[in-house]
Amino acid sequence: MSLPQGEWEIVKQDGRQILRLTLILVASFMVVLDFSIVNVALPSIQRELGLSASAVQWVITGYAIAFGGLLVLGGRAADLLGRRRMFIVGLLIFTASSLSGGLAHDPVLLISSRVLQGAGAALVAPSALSLITTSFTEGDLRNRALGMYGATASVGFVAGQVLGGVLVEFTSWRAVFLVNVPVGIAAIAMAPRLLADSRGPAGSNRLDARGALLITTAMAALVLAVSEVDFTGWLSPVVLGGLALFAACGAAFVVAERHHPAPLLPAALVRRPALRTAGSLNLLLGLWNGGEMLVLSLYFQEVLRDSPLVTGLVIAPQGVVGFIAGAFGARLARRIGIQRVLVITCATAAAGFLILTRLPQTGHYSPLFLAVMLVGFGTAGTAFGTMVTATQGIDRSEQGVVGGVINTSRQIGAALGAAALPAIAEAAGRNQQVSASGTSEAMLAAAVAAALGMVIAIRRLRAGRRAEPAEAAETAVPVPVSVPVPVPGPVPVAAAVPGGGQRLHPGRRPHAAGYHAAADRPEGCLPDSGNLAAAGGPVLSDLSRTGPGRSAGPVHQVR
Numbered sequence: 001m002s003l004p005q006g007e008w009e010i011v012k013q014d015g016r017q018i019l020r021l022t023l024i025l026v027a028s029f030m031v032v033l034d035f036s037i038v039n040v041a042l043p044s045i046q047r048e049l050g051l052s053a054s055a056v057q058w059v060i061t062g063y064a065i066a067f068g069g070l071l072v073l074g075g076r077a078a079d080l081l082g083r084r085r086m087f088i089v090g091l092l093i094f095t096a097s098s099l100s101g102g103l104a105h106d107p108v109l110l111i112s113s114r115v116l117q118g119a120g121a122a123l124v125a126p127s128a129l130s131l132i133t134t135s136f137t138e139g140d141l142r143n144r145a146l147g148m149y150g151a152t153a154s155v156g157f158v159a160g161q162v163l164g165g166v167l168v169e170f171t172s173w174r175a176v177f178l179v180n181v182p183v184g185i186a187a188i189a190m191a192p193r194l195l196a197d198s199r200g201p202a203g204s205n206r207l208d209a210r211g212a213l214l215i216t217t218a219m220a221a222l223v224l225a226v227s228e229v230d231f232t233g234w235l236s237p238v239v240l241g242g243l244a245l246f247a248a249c250g251a252a253f254v255v256a257e258r259h260h261p262a263p264l265l266p267a268a269l270v271r272r273p274a275l276r277t278a279g280s281l282n283l284l285l286g287l288w289n290g291g292e293m294l295v296l297s298l299y300f301q302e303v304l305r306d307s308p309l310v311t312g313l314v315i316a317p318q319g320v321v322g323f324i325a326g327a328f329g330a331r332l333a334r335r336i337g338i339q340r341v342l343v344i345t346c347a348t349a350a351a352g353f354l355i356l357t358r359l360p361q362t363g364h365y366s367p368l369f370l371a372v373m374l375v376g377f378g379t380a381g382t383a384f385g386t387m388v389t390a391t392q393g394i395d396r397s398e399q400g401v402v403g404g405v406i407n408t409s410r411q412i413g414a415a416l417g418a419a420a421l422p423a424i425a426e427a428a429g430r431n432q433q434v435s436a437s438g439t440s441e442a443m444l445a446a447a448v449a450a451a452l453g454m455v456i457a458i459r460r461l462r463a464g465r466r467a468e469p470a471e472a473a474e475t476a477v478p479v480p481v482s483v484p485v486p487v488p489g490p491v492p493v494a495a496a497v498p499g500g501g502q503r504l505h506p507g508r509r510p511h512a513a514g515y516h517a518a519a520d521r522p523e524g525c526l527p528d529s530g531n532l533a534a535a536g537g538p539v540l541s542d543l544s545r546t547g548p549g550r551s552a553g554p555v556h557q558v559r
Contacts, residue, residue, distance in 0.1 A: 020135060020194045021145055027091060027187045028128045028149060031121045031158040034098075035295060035414075038063075038114075040308045042171035048173065049107050054231055054234045061227045062111045066118030067125075068411040069220030073212045075126030076264050079397055080207055083127050083134065084197040086400075088188055090123025095184030102177035113177075126403035130287035133391045134198050142339075143388055150384035151326025154376065157289070157317025161297065162312035169309050174544030198396070210256050211264035218249035219408060226412075229419040255415055265405070269398055277460045278390035279409040281342065284453040285382050286413025288349065288446040291421030292375065295442045296356075298422070304363065318372040322380030329384040339461040342385040346454035349378025353447035361436035378450060383410075385457075391488035401559020421445055 037060060046056040078086040094117055101113035132149055136142040167175040224240030232238055257263040269275065293315070300311040325345070333341050352374030360366050388407050391399060421442040429438025 016194065017135070021132070021148065023187060023190055023194050024128045024131055025148060025152045026183065027087070027124055028186075029152045029159075030183050031094065031124050031128075032156035033163070034063075034117065034121070034161045034180065035175045036157055037164040037167075038160075039294070039297070040161060040164030040312070041168050041176045044173040045110070049105075049110070051107055055107065057227075057231060059114050060112050061224065062115040062388045063118040063121075064227055064411070065220045066115045067122050068118075068223040068408060068415065069216045070119055070122035071408040071411065072215050072219065072264065072401065072404040074122040075130065075402070075407075077123070077207065077210070078130055078400035082197045083131050084191060084195040086123050087127040087131060087195065088191050090120045091184050091188050091191070092126060094120030094124060095181055095188065098177045098180035098184065102174045102181070125407045126400050129387070129403035129406070130399035131195060131198075133394075133403075135196070136395050138392060140330060140334055142391075143333055144386045144392070147326045147329040147384050149326075150329065150380055150387060151323040153383060153556040154322030154326055154380035155319045157293070158312075158315055158322070158376070161293070162309070162314050165308035165310075165312040169307065205491075206262045208260050208262060208264040210255075211253060211260060214253035214256060215264060217552040218246050218253060219412070221245040221249065221457075222412060223415050226415045226419045230422055235280055238394055240548050241315030250486070262318075265401065266398065269394075269402070273460075273463070274389050274392060275402065277456060278386040279405060280456055281346070281382060281453050282386045282406055283413040283416075284407040284449045284456075285379060286410035286415075287417035287420070288353070288375075288449040289379050289417065290414030291442065292353070292446050294418050295421050295425055295439055296372075298425075298434045299359065299436070299439040301441070303361070303436055314369055315372055316369065318376035318379075320376070320529060321373040321376045325377045325380040326384050329381055331433070332381075333385070333388065337461075338385055338388050339457060339464055341381060341433035342389070343454055343461060345378045345381030345385060346450050346457055347378070348374050349382065350447045350450035350454060352376075352378060353443045353450060357440045357447070358445040359436055359440055359443070382453065387441035389460075414539065417446075417449075418513060463527075 042056055042059065045051065045059060048055070049056075074086065074090070097113045097120060098117035101110055101117065104110040104113060129149065132145050133142060136145045163179075164176055167173075167179065221242045225239045225246065228236065228238050228242070234240075257265060257267070296315060297311055300306045300314060303307065306314070329341065336344075352371045355368060355371035355374070358368055360368070387406065390402055394402050424445050425434070425438035425442040427438070428441035429435030
């Protein structure tokens with residue numbers, strides 16, 4: 001038995017949507033995986049290439065500077081030049097630099113490859129997010145796609161610990177780079193067939209070069225400064241110079257954007273409370289997540305003397321629970337609202353970190369380690385909630401730059417966390433680089449960050465409640481609607497739909513005012529109630545309830 005032609009077309013479209021989302025998620029997984037997979041290989045890289053501790057750190061810092069510095073530019077380029085195009089270009093750069101890094105026998109080539117990897121990732125990440133938000137209509141369907149995106153990112157970040165440990169222990173550190181090559185090639189080959197290119201309106205492809213240079217320099221300087229704190233201290237020339245350069249370029253960027261006809265970051269976008277809330281939460285999320293991974297990895301390997309593989313396996317439940325939280329986040333948001341989801345997830349992460357402050361000083365495994373599952377739920381759920389909050393109500397032409405802003409805030413937070421939490425651990429451990437007491441203090445600091453995120457989410461929830469009555473008052477304005485005087489005889493009514501009203505007849509075009517044009521409507525027939533309600537007019541189900549002692553309400557007035 002074959003499907004009707006119309007249903008078969010729907011099945012094919014749904015299948016392409018699934019393949020399209022799968023491709024985007026695989027590419028995003030590869031980019032996120034690279035954040036943590038290389039960390040496990042640093043000791044092996046240092047030994048084989050003969051690098052000092054400060055020099056090998058540039059394998060991480062070089063990537064972080066390029067990635068954090070270029071994210072906003074990469075997002076805007078996706079909006080203006082084409083999201084599919086920038087997605088493919090980013091994959092090409094990322095894959096080629098992964099190959100050169102895996103084959104490098106020279107520290108300069110390896111670090112240069114990492115910088116290029118970061119640049120490629122800065123194109124892929126915002127392009128991938130904007131491809132999702134422009135491919136799925138706003139609402140439950142997009143929320144489900146964003147939930148899977150956040151779940152994939154959560155798994156990728158933790159999977160890097162496990163996969164990195166496996167590859168380093170059983171092969172070589174080079175495998176952590178070379179593993180990206182076949183995945184990248186497959187994604188590049190499939191992207192032109194599965195992804196539809198999209199960009200801003202025609203004639204809007206003028207890129208703000210001055211703003212791009214200023215914001216890239218500012219973000220790169222900030223990431224450099226916070227990345228070097230752990231090695232040189234807050235008062236070192238590198239850190240102070242980086243912070244000064246960030247402040248100068250940031251101020252110049254604000255001035256330049258005010259006078260540019262097509263700014264890189266439109267002022268109306270920056271002023272959106274939802275985007276500011278999402279950016280703040282993502283900054284805190286990056287802080288607790290990036291710092292937690294680094295501190296716990298050192299604790300397991302240096303205090304408990306576990307191998308990198310065992311370390312990854314202990315942390316793995318965090319990624320598994322994070323995946324579940326992201327996958328089912330849309331259902332939870334549909335039941336209680338996205339702002340309540342953010343409150344719950346931040347509170348859950350804070351509770352998990354508070355449990356981890358009781359880490360043992362000896363042994364190998366403790367039931368307390370299961371608290372990483374609470375952290376995983378809170379981290380993935382918060383990531384999902386911030387993406388939904390940031391992208392709601394945003395025009396298609398600005399989805400890329402929003403993705404860049406969201407990813408930048410998390411990257412800066414991760415850099416701050418990677419610098420601050422180990423420093424707290426060392427200070428609390430009486431200048432021991434790694435200790436159980438110091439790790440506990442670092443977990444307490446992460447709990448404070450998550451609790452601060454909960455406070456921000458609660459403030460946003462209360463602000464939304466206060467705004468609802470004002471919005472209702474603004475929309476509750478009587479709209480004059482001309483309804484034909486009923487003529488004797490039965491009134492033709494379209495098929496009833498659940499909740500009252502009527503279904504729009506196939507083939508009829510809605511009138512500009514929101515209901516059937518008179519020419520399309522039989523004489524004496526009421527306008528379509530679904531479209532009439534959208535225009536502020538009466539709904540048939542409301543009118544049917546009027547009568548003695550009843551009223552259709554002040555809004556639905558028939559004139």
